[in-house]
Amino acid sequence: MTGYRFERIEKRFAHRQILDRVDISLESGACALLCGVNGAGKSTLLRILAGMESPNHALVHAGGRQRRWRRVKRELLSQCIYLHQTPYLFEGSVAYNLTYPLRGPRAEREARVREGLQWSGLSALATHPVHLLSGGERQRVALARAWLRQPAFMLLDEPTSNMDTECRKRTVELLSELKRQGVGLVVATHDAQHFAGIADHTLQLEDGRLSRLHTTPVVLPDKVTSIERARRFTG
């Protein structure tokens, strides 16, 4: 699966048109920035792309054919991870949260958690209760947890808001790493300049309509799926 193409997404809440004939794609190994003022509908669009919310209307193309929303929704839920602006961490330690998306024998899960901790630079905080972490650390835990799930796509809602420069830099580095592994990213943000190094497209959402601001083609070194890339990365 290399991606999904959504056409004419429409979403209304009561009588308010939130999204109006929006066309957007989810592509493996590509990063799209989604800009727009507060209330422009960025989060709603991300949640629809993640399969967490249903649109009033949308045409979805995948694998060269048009697909039914109900079936695609299930696929999206299994292949996408949506990260809230303030990620939710389950009560417990950092390691507990990283274990959450993992299945299989205990030893295998523990090994994967160690990889996740190393990947996110959180090894020293493995046993820390999550309620003692800073905003930046919480974001990194959420990213590492998502990485361990090996999603094909990640949809991030303002992942660097309220972060200091160092935390923001580290988060962008982790996103860049995910992209290199073939994960398709859509990042809703107010600060497009922070993601300039990893973005392929910048999209502007205004009054429910989406427009493309500019395109920077990025050539991936090879064409392998995100899962294969993740496996290769973790050995």
Next chain:
Amino acid sequence: MESIAETAQQALALLLGGDAELWEIIGISFKVSLTALAIATPIALSLAFLLAFGRFPGRRLLITGFNTLLSFPAVVVGLTFYILLSRQGPLGEWRLLFTQPAMVIGQIALALPILVAIGHSSLQAIDRRAWETARTLGASLPRAVYSLMREARFGLLGALLAGFGRIIAEVGASMMLGGNILHYTRNIPTAIALETSKGEFAQGIALGLVLLLMAFLLNGTLQFVQGKGRQVA
């Protein structure tokens, strides 16, 4: 009539001396109430979950209904089930009246509204992102439900303790449905009522002390657990 101090002394002697009849009554109380709680809990938690996260017509009415049932007198619950379970009642064929299962049924009816109402407010207080996060991380429906219950565990434990506290000490339903039969349906509250009516205060006070001690332990546990919850939050 003996002085209060003498009666209390006798009560303590009965308790600490391992009086067989007294401890049998305590055993029946715990057996019936814990059975009722074990049956009511999964039903109540499922209902609480549905009320907190489901969106269906009549939801608000159901919430109001359960909140109203919180103040339903135990004796009215007893009367209702007495009518249902009596020979001429619609469930008379079950022949449950004056048995422990009848007491369990009455106590389930008493515990259910408390468990649902407190469980519902505990689950409703959980951040909706918890559910979305569980689902987006690939949790199956049962696992996502379990995750939410785990997040709300301090509140839910409070609901369990409150429910248990209500049914172990109620006298109305147990008296009407159990019949206060010695060695079978006589529990702590019905025994206290009987012993007091006979003027046998020592056993009444001994059983009262057990209830008092248990109320203290339940409240202490609740305070401790909720304090721990606040620390974590």
